[in-house]
Amino acid sequence: MFDFIRTHQRLMQLILLVLIVPSFALFGVSSYTSFNSGDQELVEVGNSGITLQEFDQARREQLQRIQANMGAAFDPAVVDTPETRLALLDSLIERRVLIDQLQQHHFTVSDAALRRAIAAIPDFQEDGRFSAERYRAVLASMGLNSKDFEEGQRGELALQRVLGPVAATAHVPDATVTTVGQALTERRVVRQREFPLSAFEADVQVDDAQIKAWYEANQQALSVPEYATVEYLVLDEAAATQSLPAINESDLRAYYDQNKSRYVQAARSNVSHIQFAVPADASEAQRAEVRQQAQQVADQAAADTTQFAELAKTHSQDAGTSANGGQLGWITRGTWPAEIESAVFELKQGQVSGVVEVSGNYHVFLANEVQPEQGESFEQARAQVEQEVKRQLAADRYAELATRLTEQAYEDNSSLVPAAQALGLEVRKATGVAVDRLLSKDVLPETEIAAAIDNADAQLLDDPRVRRALFSEASRKEQHSSGVIEIAPGVMVVVRAETLHPAQVRPLEQAREFIREQLVAEKAREAATQAGEKVLASLREAEGKASEEGFSAPITVSRMDAQGLGSNELKAIFEARSIALPAFIGVENEQGYAIVRLEEVQEGELESFMSMSLRAQLDQAQAVAEQQAVLAAMREQAKVKMLPEAKQALEQTDEQDS
Template identity: 25%
Template sequence: MLQALRNKIHGWPAAVVLGICVFAVAFFGIESYFVSRVDTFVAKVDDHEISQQDWQNRLTELRQQLAATPNAPYTVADLEKPELKKQVLDGMINQVLLQKANTDLGLAVSDTAVRDAIGGDQGFQVDGRFDAGTYRAVLAQQGMSPAMYEAKVRTGLATQMLPEAIAATTLVSSADVDNFFRLHDQQRDLRYVSLPRPSLADASVADGDIDAFYKSHIADYTTPEQVSVQYLEVKQADLKVGEPTDEQLHQYYDKFKQRYAQPEQRLASHILVNVPKNATPEQQKAALEKAKKLAAEATPANFAKLAADSSDDLGSKRTGGDLGWLEKGVTNPAFDAALFAMKKGDVSKEPILSPDEGYHIIWLRDAREGDSKPFAEVRGQLASDWAKAEAERLYNEKAGQLADLAERNPGSLEPAAKELGLAIKTSPLFGHQGGEGIPQDPKFVQAAFADDVLNQGNNSSLVQIGKGDAIVLHMAKHNAAAPQALATVKDAIRQRILDERVDAQAKKQADELVAQLAKGGDLAALAKAPVQTAAGLSRNKLGEAKDVPPAVLREAFNLPRPAGGKPSWATVQVGNGTYAVVAVDKVTDGDPAKVEKAQRDALRGQMMDAMARAVTLEYIDALRAKAKIQVANDRM
């Protein structure tokens, strides 16, 4: 093309044209190589992106926690609901905002805090003490390295720094506690009368009224869209895993030998001299001099006492500076290098400086050399681990085959069923809200109503119902949403219209009665019905008032205090078109002086927690208002 241009244009016009071309490429064509990108974040907080992978990992963690928590407020299936997914993402956004605030305020999580948090986790303890072998084994099962887990713990601690600081400055006065108990232990005396359900003088309903009601409430008389699907299911729990041969176990042992090894470990104690963040030269010098003095004094005989008296590590000073058994990579590099260069029984003669903490004086109390457990000793564990891994391999293999066969034969499940020896199952009819059995799972429902399955008649892609449970489904029957015939629901509509007329008339009669009572009328005489009384009802024991309708109780404790010697009046619907008239005659506040100190202290703590949460949420709202937050709903 350029040669053709050259042949047709000569001299300065050619130079101008080529210059324009170069200019255009320089500022438009090449730029696109640098600025063109495809966003994949689920949310972006200023410059920080929350990736889809991070968000999915958080959902996976929550699923595992819910599955292992009896009586949890949510189920695993609930996490597929859009509103809960949004709550999870909002929580991750809040974490990012808090971490940014930490950075802005110069707050950081120390290595000591991370170590104390890990050491205090009972899941890593044996006989009440941190065990490095258990720590490594648990992390290996979760597919995490110590560095990955420590970063996760550090992030979690960082997220709590500001909320804990807010909580530490939250105050609840004695007057606040007194006011709570005055309200909590409040008692009320009330009267009420249940009014009879009125009768309609005219119970006729015109066909025109029925037709108009039907049209204006058509959604109430529409049969919802429903489907029934065929599906194939691969479950890891149903797969049979044979007994491993010695050769297979030896291969597994050689491949994962590190899981069955005892790493090199050191039993250590330390004394920490803290160096403040952004310390002045004078502060650094003072800390170093203090550390050198302690190092000169420290011996195995007096080390525990020195640590208890002088260490700035609050987590270990109570136990004489004891850090337990440590292995390489658990502490920071400077501490690590010094510790593993020492000999058993040594006390470091020079303080060791570690970032974000300060100076350490270390006493190496004992040492264990690393070694591997022999095959025979771990054969039982090997067989168990191999069987678990083999079951996962078989499941992934068969689930992959199912997905591939379903995609290659999109119009039917028969080929996949025949190839894999699976039975085609059929679900009952269910709607968008799910149904009994497997349609309870939101992912199953979502796949059934997806366009490729519902409208195009194709097999679905592989649906992971749960860990080790995969399904492919195909439409069997589809009932579109359709209004019920007016003739079918005519009688129900007539009764509904009559019921609404009765409700309106009952409400009007009750309101008129209250208006008369407010002027000084007598309840029994005006209501012409028996008056019920209940004295000394306590706000904190409403469940004990079995004879009083719940709606009457709720309204009685919502009413204002009686004033001017006159009761407070209200009407309340008690069900089935009937109303009650309620009067509160007397209100007696609880006596805070009768509350025991332990109960007061417990309440004060609860109120402080609640107030701290509220203030923290307000603080996060303020951070949100200042930040630029983008949420990609289409990637959730």
């Protein structure tokens, strides 16, 4: 059952949804809210409301879905914010408004429409067609009956009919598609003249008074969030390997011998044969006669090996090989019966054997090609053998250490030293781990402890699970170490916040160089803009006689192909009036300031296949806009009112949740 759930998650979401809907759509919202009358309301929607219990349940389910999708990267601090909670509450409000409309206007779904919708669900199909047997099996595996599922699905389909027709009828006029298409494909030929910041930075002078003034005016930009100095243990393959004892030479040789096929290719021979079958009830005289015939053929073949194939076609009684000249292919030593191998592997290339008895029949063999044993001797393969043995021993050692580390982490969570000593691990240290990121070195005070962001273990320390453990309630109050955190298969860590540093503003002396760089950049930008605007004014005065000197080679850009230009330049280019050309446009960009010379405007034209795609996108955007407009009107009609309790629910912290 659990395997089914894992492999049919989309169907599971549908099933859960349609099981929930009837409680609203079929039995009525008022009944539901009266059932929860003792719960705290967050939002009033007409005669009903959204309760705290409903909101918390929806929030938990949302976080579970996100965690299932994100896996180890899941971080509640990032995804469970007031903004995401507000979006969730809005979605609950909108759904409640739709349910009210469904009830008021008696939206229904016919049996035929219900059957079509269920038949279209892929998980109920076999070879692209609805399967009643599979339908019953899927529902049975989920512990559902068809009546409950179908009623739930009917309610969901009815709910879709509230806004469905709005989206279905949304349509953008042809003229709009044409206008947007022309705007997207319109091309403009331009040249650029740059005034980069780097050309003005050398002339900028910054004094201490300016630095201090900037510091006092920009405290927010200099704030450092709460962060931790941490100590931690890492258990991985390297740590497990380091604690291994020396490996005996005899053990390495034994491993080589047991796995010799991995290092050495056994001798092999490409052979053909002629088989002479002896009846099971043959007398000794008859057997002697068959053997004599075989010997005669063997002698003929030995005298002229080029005739072996023809002899096999004529005399061989092996129906499977006689037609192709007796070809058996490659025989590897150690894989065939001993009597065959002893005869075949004595032959040199091109030699024919005598008569060989195998399982009561007689054979004559020809060695078409012979390859001797080849590969690495123990001495040649020793380094690889040792590495493989160490890897296997390290895997066993890792499993042992992982068990012991788990026990140690829970026995003593006040220090990592006992666990480190017991397991032979190193207590490592780093600083600058904030609740949502690793801090850059330049914002941290001078310390002998390495910044986590520059640490070889930065990826481990930046794992959301590690950061959550460091800033948990237990860590804050008792400085307890975390339990074992499995970062990846074969990598475990235990972390402890040695010190939690409160949020602070960087001291002036520490921030001095950063502030100097900011001031230099600001003043250089001002200078670049002034210089650029002065040149721009002179170019505009010159009108059509303006020189191209200092401008780059022309490029052709469109809204769909910026040719490497920044968004500021592109916006300015297409906002510029193109009555008189060339036209000159001044714009600030990341590098400083630029003057764009607009030389030519080329009308756009959308190709037919792009026009169809654009129409579909515009129709979809129009559908969403119209649905939102209708929904907004419905919300207004329902007199949706946020209660004071909603603000508290949206801003509650993880500690309050717990």
